[in-house]
Amino acid sequence: MKIVYLDNNATTQVAPEVLEAMLPYFHDLYGNPSSMHSFGGQVAQKLREAREQVASLIGASPDEIIFTSCGTESDNAAIRSALATHPERRHIVTSRVEHPAIKSLCANLAGQGYRVTELPVDKNGLLDTEQLESSLTPDTAVVSLMWANSETGVIFPVEKAAALAHERGIPFHTDAVQSTGKIPINVKKSAIDMLSISGHKLHAPKGIGVLYVRKGTKFSPFLIGGHQEKGRRGGTENTPSIIGLGKACELAAHHMETENTAVKRLRDKLETALLDGIPQSRVNGDLFQRLPNTTNISFEFVEGEAILLLMNEYGICASSGSACTSGSLQPSHVLRAMGVPFTMAHGSIRFSLSTYNNEEEIDFVIEKLPPIIERLRSMSPYWTSVAQACVSA
């Protein structure tokens, strides 16, 4: 069965060019970049190139790039560093819609005596910077806000938020895992101190991440070991993946325009067709302050897992914010923070596209999904009463 992959915020395929760039570094050029021989030294040269490629995508200088094992490690390293370098401060500011890497970490830190402020969002998932401003205190050790939300694609005003934190001497971190490669990022022009990237969200492999740390920002390492990454992250470098990530960043810069034109057009086509073709459906999240590849649509009175498994029968891959898919019993914390009603939250589906999707795939989903929703609604005890109410009205 052909796979129609519309779950690119979960993970992406490794780009063929990326794989090709990586392959020699498994078997032929396996040297350790720290070694005192040119067999290893030539790998160090490739790492330098990769560091430049990553830096270039976000407007950083190469020595501000620290390679890590994943986005979660980058997030942990950033928050813990800010706390370690400001030991007298005990307050953390974040939002209610963060990725678990930040959310669970902050909950854990709250258990250790830190005070955590989770800023709310409005019904469109947007953040109010005035609320951020009023939450900042001399005791605030770090502000961490995601650049773009993984579930809805909603973009936070991180540059403005970073400036507000900076004015008060508070380190600012952003989880840019979903936004990197999809929208332009230039750390030079902002006051962002630390920024997390995950390789597998932008067509590099899983198991590689980046933490950008601004020159002059105090940093205390999370993984202590060898001299790698200038002592900021111990552990022998994951050379093939770093080289792959470098290539992926180069490709992302190249595809940025396509992402914001062609991919966005396909996303909009899918969204419009589904809203038109399926009654009682709506988009979750602001329509404008949003990543070009993401749409989160709720279909009222049906449950997300059931939708996903019926789409799965056609090879269509997406994800849901319903309770049943998460293993927890409540729907997504993001949708709840936005105040999406339960009737909608349980039936939410996220489609996230990439430059590898095409028109034909989108048409296929537009054809297959409406009957799936109809079928589940015909089974739902709530739908009949709603349908009757609509007819009589």
Place this chain on the structure above:
Amino acid sequence: MWEYTEKVMEHFLNPRNVGEVENPDGVAEVGSIACGDALKLSFKLDENKRIKEAKFKTFGCASAIASSSALTELIKGMTLEEAMKVSNQDIAAYLGGLPQEKMHCSVMGKEALEKAIENYQGAPAKETGAQIICECFGVTDREIERAVRENNLTTVEEVTNYTKAGGGCGNCHDAIRQIIERVRAEAKPAVRPKLTTIQKIRMIEEALEREIRPSLKHDGGDIELIDVVGNRVLVATRGACAVCKASDITLKHFVEAKLRDLVSPDLIIEEVAP
């Protein structure tokens, strides 16, 4: 992705008996849209008072739909007395098993069946005297007690898997723990024989492993038995417990209470340096 059996997937993709029976003899609706699943069950009896027709409408995930489908297949042809004996385990077994986290789907089926039969018999639809324990999912003490009793549940997590209670804000976890203790106490013999130290150590170790460590580990902590001297149980705390200010309270109110309940009412917990 959940590991559903082929039977679950088959009943999800081709559900039997979807719809509503016309002029039903019994009908019931359980669950709610806020909870993420709901089931409306209706049935009709034949002249011999056997279930001739049973239909369902379900809002929910694949296992909720499959459980509803299985339920209607199971009860067809049964007398109401026989149907009353169908348990949530029977529904799960019919489907070749359900993931632990989805057992509540089978419990929902059982509840709908009971309520539909009560509806036919004209019995009160609402349980009298039942008290809501889990506000998030509207689960009563009666429902929790029954799930604990019938499925031999021992932890809050298991209760959540079977009834959803405690799966939201978590404020009712203590209340659920008390219900578990109460129900399990019913099953225990009232007279306790006098224990030797060796027996005590063995029972304490077992109680720590089964009843206490899982809760502590949930919060990143752990506990180790150092020695037992008479009725003094010497323990050392580990992990998050070792640095937690509230660990004294945990030791007295949770660990000691548990050990007194499960091993001997005379035990005294003392923390020693590791």
